Amino acid sequence: MENKEQGFVTIEGKRVPIQGEKNLLELIRKAGFNIVTFCYHPELAVYGACRLCLVEIEGMGILASCTVTPKDGMKVRVNSDEIRKLRRINLELLLSSGNHDCTLCSKSNNCKLQKLAKDMDVTEIRFKSKKLDSHKDATSAALVRDHSKCILCGNCVRICNEVQGIGAIDFAFRGFKSKIATAFNKELGESHECVSCGQCARVCPTGALMPNSSEIEEVFKAINDPKKKVAVHIAPAVRVGLGEIFGLPAGEPIDGKIATALRMLGFDYVYDTAFAADLTIVEEATEFLERFKKGTNLPQLTSCCPAWVNYVEKFAPEFIPNLSTARSPMQMMGPILKADFEDKGGKREDLVVVAVMPCSAKKTEAKRGEFYVDGNPDTDYVVTTVGLARMIKEAGIDFVNLENEWFDMPFGTKTGAGVIFGASGGVMEAALRYAVAELDPENARSVKFSSLRESKVFKEKTVVIGDTKIRCAVVSGLKNARKLLDDIKAGKNDYDFIEVMSCQGGCVAGAGQPQFEGWALRKTRAEGLYKEDTELAYKSQDNSGVQALYGRILDKVGGPVAHKLLHTHYKSKKYQD
Amino acid sequence: MTDKFAPVDKILKEHDCNPAQLIPILQQVQDLYRYLPEDVMRHIADKLEIPPARVFGVATFFAHFAITPKGKHIIRVCNGTACHVKGSSFVINTVKDKLKLKDGQDTTADGLFTLECVSCLGACGLAPVMVIDDVVHGQITPAQAVKLIDEIAAAEAKNA
Numbered sequence: 001m002e003n004k005e006q007g008f009v010t011i012e013g014k015r016v017p018i019q020g021e022k023n024l025l026e027l028i029r030k031a032g033f034n035i036v037t038f039c040y041h042p043e044l045a046v047y048g049a050c051r052l053c054l055v056e057i058e059g060m061g062i063l064a065s066c067t068v069t070p071k072d073g074m075k076v077r078v079n080s081d082e083i084r085k086l087r088r089i090n091l092e093l094l095l096s097s098g099n100h101d102c103t104l105c106s107k108s109n110n111c112k113l114q115k116l117a118k119d120m121d122v123t124e125i126r127f128k129s130k131k132l133d134s135h136k137d138a139t140s141a142a143l144v145r146d147h148s149k150c151i152l153c154g155n156c157v158r159i160c161n162e163v164q165g166i167g168a169i170d171f172a173f174r175g176f177k178s179k180i181a182t183a184f185n186k187e188l189g190e191s192h193e194c195v196s197c198g199q200c201a202r203v204c205p206t207g208a209l210m211p212n213s214s215e216i217e218e219v220f221k222a223i224n225d226p227k228k229k230v231a232v233h234i235a236p237a238v239r240v241g242l243g244e245i246f247g248l249p250a251g252e253p254i255d256g257k258i259a260t261a262l263r264m265l266g267f268d269y270v271y272d273t274a275f276a277a278d279l280t281i282v283e284e285a286t287e288f289l290e291r292f293k294k295g296t297n298l299p300q301l302t303s304c305c306p307a308w309v310n311y312v313e314k315f316a317p318e319f320i321p322n323l324s325t326a327r328s329p330m331q332m333m334g335p336i337l338k339a340d341f342e343d344k345g346g347k348r349e350d351l352v353v354v355a356v357m358p359c360s361a362k363k364t365e366a367k368r369g370e371f372y373v374d375g376n377p378d379t380d381y382v383v384t385t386v387g388l389a390r391m392i393k394e395a396g397i398d399f400v401n402l403e404n405e406w407f408d409m410p411f412g413t414k415t416g417a418g419v420i421f422g423a424s425g426g427v428m429e430a431a432l433r434y435a436v437a438e439l440d441p442e443n444a445r446s447v448k449f450s451s452l453r454e455s456k457v458f459k460e461k462t463v464v465i466g467d468t469k470i471r472c473a474v475v476s477g478l479k480n481a482r483k484l485l486d487d488i489k490a491g492k493n494d495y496d497f498i499e500v501m502s503c504q505g506g507c508v509a510g511a512g513q514p515q516f517e518g519w520a521l522r523k524t525r526a527e528g529l530y531k532e533d534t535e536l537a538y539k540s541q542d543n544s545g546v547q548a549l550y551g552r553i554l555d556k557v558g559g560p561v562a563h564k565l566l567h568t569h570y571k572s573k574k575y576q577d
Numbered sequence: 578m579t580d581k582f583a584p585v586d587k588i589l590k591e592h593d594c595n596p597a598q599l600i601p602i603l604q605q606v607q608d609l610y611r612y613l614p615e616d617v618m619r620h621i622a623d624k625l626e627i628p629p630a631r632v633f634g635v636a637t638f639f640a641h642f643a644i645t646p647k648g649k650h651i652i653r654v655c656n657g658t659a660c661h662v663k664g665s666s667f668v669i670n671t672v673k674d675k676l677k678l679k680d681g682q683d684t685t686a687d688g689l690f691t692l693e694c695v696s697c698l699g700a701c702g703l704a705p706v707m708v709i710d711d712v713v714h715g716q717i718t719p720a721q722a723v724k725l726i727d728e729i730a731a732a733e734a735k736n737a
Binding site: 161166167168169170171172173174181182183184185192193575 | 615618619622627628629630631632633634637638639640644
């Protein structure tokens with residue numbers, strides 16, 4: 001609603017009301033001038049470094065609009081000759097330093113620097129290029145850094161500090177030697193602080209920081225190897241993210257098209273990670289109910305987010321006993337598929353399991369030593385949502401016009417509880433659906449979970465069944481999680497069960513998803529999952545495939561076989577002097 | 578293990594472990610070690626509750642801080658405008674040859690000397706100026722510079 005007291009700013013002759021915009025740039029964008037910037041990000045603090053939002057304000061001169069508070073009566077020019085000239089010079093200066101060879105860059109078509117150069121039709125750079133650090137750091141399984149494409153906007157540094165509360169990277173050195181570096185300029189793979197969440201890559205406007213896509217080549221090789229069978233499974237968030245890359249409406253679940261495309265790519269078995277999510281719920285909620293009855297190791301902390309697990313091991317190992325020992329859906333799917341393959345007479349190493357994930361940290365999770373059996377990993381390769389799009393494009397598949405097919409059985413069955421895993425609050429809701437049904441079978445659907453579905457980084461829900469109260473919290477973003485842990489230590493709260501996702505908004509906002517800014521798209525993607533949920537069975541224990549699996553291979557919920565295949569352990573990785 | 582950082586902890590305590598005091602803390606710590614060792618920077622970060630990447634960023638931003646060990650004796654030759662006009666480049670080149678420093682190397686292999694070329698020492702009237710271990714030598718010639726270095730090296734040899 002318009003607040004008359006805030007007044008108006010005149011932008012290129014147009015009167016624009018101030019409605020609580022924090023800075024002039026936001027007001028300019030509201031007025032319809034979509035100025036492309038690099039260092040301004042709506043989720044981060046204002047930095048004012050890229051100098052592309054320069055404007056001329058009458059009586060004030062030329063200023064970076066992101067750093068100016070809009071005031072009544074301001075007269076602003078955004079396209080004066082002077083501003084056009086300066087913006088072009090600033091862009092040319094950015095282009096002159098570093099390697100901006102677009103045709104050879106994975107970020108091409110999705111790069112702000114490229115977009116702006118095209119919009120402004122920059123065809124020559126008047127400044128002499130200075131050869132910069134051409135070192136490419138691919139030591140991390142999760143992320144690749146290419147310093148030669150970095151424009152030092154600092155978005156990565158700010159999100160790592162402000163949102164994740166880690167500070168694994170920062171500006172280092174000076175002048176032409178300035179770079180974004182880890183502590184002591186180590187390779188990212190050797191950084192003690194990095195938890196591989198990849199949010200830095202999500203906010204990088206160029207190709208300087210991207211999820212590691214080296215595994216795609218291996219996946220194609222496995223598909224083309226006649227000796228191997230290749231199984232693929234897609235995480236919940238993938239179905240509400242992938243379509244955006246092909247111009248399909250955001251948040252529309254496209255399971256059917258994805259299943260078709262995966263078969264066309266040559267995968268032998270096409271499954272749904274949501275199956276394993278149901279399995280995770282069965283094990284994790286059972287584990288919770290046991291702990292809850294005994295009152296031990298509470299609050300139970302979820303463990304399906306690999307960056308969060310990395311965080312606990314590195315920065316808060318005192319909470320390891322609280323982590324659920326249930327594996328993440330991805331790491332349940334791998335051993336189940338391989339056990340089933342062996343059960344049917346195959347050899348473990350002849351089945352290659354590929355996981356399509358919205359995440360960069362999942363790549364590091366698959367490589368954890370605990371998840372190998374005699375040198376063979378439970379999950380062979382992890383491809384991101386964007387990586388899958390690349391595979392589909394490379395294979396020339398006309399994705400938009402594909403017919404819907406369905407996942408293979410039995411590991412393609414799922415319930416809505418498994419699908420909502422992709423949104424912050426979804427894992428908790430799924431676990432509570434299970435727990436409520438166990439504790440009070442007659443009123444299994446009586447509890448509503450609307451508070452857990454809000455677009456918030458911190459959510460609470462207390463479930464009351466008779467005189468039993470289960471106090472739950474959902475938190476996303478690691479800095480918020482840190483605060484919650486500190487409060488637990490200080491005795492400021494007494495939750496029984498806490499869901500943590502490293503990325504604000506959950507997996508729908510993971511680093512492997514198509515790049516985006518702001519909360520609106522997070523919400524749209526999550527709504528897609530909740531929509532799919534309404535078309536499926538309500539709770540994980542109703543997944544017929546999961547039930548059959550217990551009968552055939554796993555035996556008892558929480559029993560010895562289930563423990564071997566579906567649970568894991570953690571150890572402190574805190575830095576030691 | 579805790580003893581190892583006792584002198585650093587003393588400095589940190591003087592500054593109440595205040596992260597805003599990072600630069601003075603690093604200055605004092607560098608005086609102690611002649612550079613900023615990695616484990617010490619990590620310890621400082623831990624105590625100030627800031628990320629080690631930030632400490633590293635500050636340490637690499639300022640020319641004053643060294644992240645590799647500096648020599649026991651620091652030779653600063655001014656190459657500011659006045660000193661440059663008065664021939665400081667000859668002094669620098671001579672010292673480099675004398676200390677057998679290759680391009681990009683600023684500390685001698687034996688760890689005795691570090692050569693720093695600085696932009697202005699604020700003593701233009703004495704140009705060209707060389708400072709060894711905080712003692713100013715004005716209107717220095719290449720020959721005098723070599724002589725001063727020889728004297729220090731001889732004294733060190735005697736002590737050793």
